[in-house]
Amino acid sequence: MASRLHEGKRSDPLRHVVQRMVPNHGSIGLRALICALLSICAAASIRPISDAHRSAALDLFVPSGGLFQSLEETYEALRTFQILGVGNFSDIGPATCPVIIDNLTSPASSPKDLFDAIRVNSILECQIGSQTFKDVAEKFQDLIKSTDKLMNFYYSILGLLHVKAQGVSVVLPDAEGVFYSIKALSQNDGRWQYDSNNAESSTCAAGIALEALAGVVSLADIELVQSKIGTIKHDIVKLFDSINSYDDGTLYFEEKHIDGSEYKGPLATTASVVRGASAFAAIVSEKLNIPGDKLVGIAKFLLSVGVPSSTKDLFNQIDSLSHIENNRISIPLILSLPSTVLSLTSKDQLEVEVTTVFGSAAPPLTVNLVRASSSDVKNNPILENQELQFDTEKNVHYLDILPLKIDIGKYTLEFEISLHDPENLNTYATGGHAHSLIFLTGLVKVDKSQIGIYDTDSESSASMLKLDFFKDDKISLVANHLQKLHLSFQLFTPLGNTIKPHQAFLKLRHESKVEHIFALESSSRQYKIILDFLALVEKFYYLSGRYDIELAVGDAAMENSFLHVLGYIDLDLPEPPERASRPPSLSVDPYARFGPKQEISHIFRAPETRPPKELSLAFLAFTLVPLGGFVIGARVLVDGFHFDAQTKATFISHCFLSMSILVSVQLLTLGVNLKSFPSSSVHALFSLLFHAGIAAILLLYVLFWLKLDLFTTLKVLGLIGVFLIFVGHRTLSCLASTSAGKVKTN
């Protein structure tokens, strides 16, 4: 199931890209053509490592100020640059060396940090003293003695290997014990566990363990028992037996147990196994028993990734391919086609390249085209056993296909590589038969094309007009619903055979942009269509008028697929009956959807008429008059105040100017002059506070009206109210006691 999943994932992005590339209102034939071409490319897209990979490496691994994100990424970048032969180390070195030294000397570094630092240093070769290396070696040796986890073994053993490469002598004590501890983590199916607690076995871990074991053997000061190495060789063979395969012959490794958080895809897993196996193969004396075909399959898988878009994927691909290129078991040879679309018109030749994975030259060999069969007719081969000639200048094997008289179409080719020198079979792997898909394209001739209108009864006596699709004259026809339209033509390949194109459509478009599409039927020799308007009256929504006629013919192998406007036809259809269906409304122009919308004019309610300002102010003054009256009246009552002429005059003269001041002053004096004003100071204070409290509440009400909201007001009112109640109670109780006293005395 995993392989099917991956297959789907590989072809879907292409389809998605195609659908996005071609706009919706383009012709359908064009879309199918692109789709078909791209699907060919997907199948035969194995090409050796090229400059595309080199430029991708420079684009992906971009240091900022000479530093990468982490030492691990630094190592990946430097190793990729080293293998591909690109990149500038001059600015990376000075920036990264201090980080490396920091990591190596700091006591808090984890084994992984030390390992990353030391292997980056082996590429950059910073100036580090041998004492640092000795300390690091000691740390690694302590770790080996104390740990039982696979990753720790890996970091320390490979770290010691790098330290040894710096010239510092290291010794691996108890190499047999270490070997045994790592071997103890292996499982029956050739996989390894990460540590003894973890019950799941992992293929990635197998690769890591093999690398570690190879390190142990090369660091050991005594010769290890050969039987132990033999068991590891068996494990490797079992591991390679568990390899998965895709339909096109590529082979890959994958994890059996998929742990969500630490899932490594097939690329990373395959890379890990390849590293481990090639490291182990390098230290054993005789070759491992892995068939060369498997290595070719793995190499094809790694190349079929194309140019990866993530740094880790690129590193895994390049690193594992470099191990495959330089391994001791067998070096795979890749057969690839520089171009899979050959044109008969431009007299292309079939070219085939055989190289190693990195594009280096292969030993002398011959390529034989075993079989070429058309994709439609599988069992009948067109060609058999054609030997390709070698062009020493361009380093390709080529075959001239023109004299072979192959017609246009899609073909599956099967190649076989045979090495000239039988000794090379030990070092190189050819990988059996290689399959490729190619397209042969050419110009398709259109012949005997004619169009005409005829009545239903008189079929033979139709007046047909000859058409030439490649000239610009437009035909004009007139028809009513009792007649039929007849269109026919023949298609011929360059070799004179009839061809059945993928698409042959006739489109009638009305003036009101309503379209109708019809597929042409093919009989033995020609393509034709007969439109019976009587039957189509309802389909046409009873729309009479001018219809443009378009013809679209296309095929993947056709170099001159066309979409021609042939002309127009004036159709006279009867009136639609009551119940006829309306033609579909026009689809909105997609660009108009994002344009400005219609302006909406809102209708607001007319605002209420307000009185003029002066009138309002006048009435405001009128409202305050009774207040003045009350105050004055109260004073009169309290003080027995008599109006004399003088007070009257003062009042009238002042009333229009300073009425409010007068009123407030009177109010205050009234308050003060009330006879029941207490004499004692405590009581006076409480009384004052009482009046202040009421004044405060009235002020709060004014503020509430002006700007506060109800909640704030209620909060403040609560506070003042409590204060007022307390003060008021005291005041009034004082008053009550004094008046009661007065009554008593009275």
Next chain:
Amino acid sequence: MLTFRELEFKMAKSSTSDAQALFRSLRSAYAATPTNLKIIDLYVVYAITTAVIQVVYMGIVGSFPFNSFLAGVLSCVGTAVLAVCLRIQVNKENKEFKDLPPERAFADFVLCNLVLHLVVINFLG
């Protein structure tokens, strides 16, 4: 014996003089009321006058912010009502409220007025 015309004249004179006598007696009786009750009466008159002025204003300009008009009128009428209640409670001749100290009644009056005005200000908008 008086003639009909003389009787009429006398009756008219007596009726007007009755009215005048009535008015004069009312006035003298009112003068006998305590001062604080007079102040309260004056306050009621003030409140009602203010309400009348507001109604006249509304009659002139129309009732557009109706809530404001209602708030104004109800504040006047409400405070007048409360003042009347205060007068009833404070009046010493009222046997029902003999035991209620007038300060307590005044405190009630102040509190109710404050609550009324809070509501009025809220409704004023």
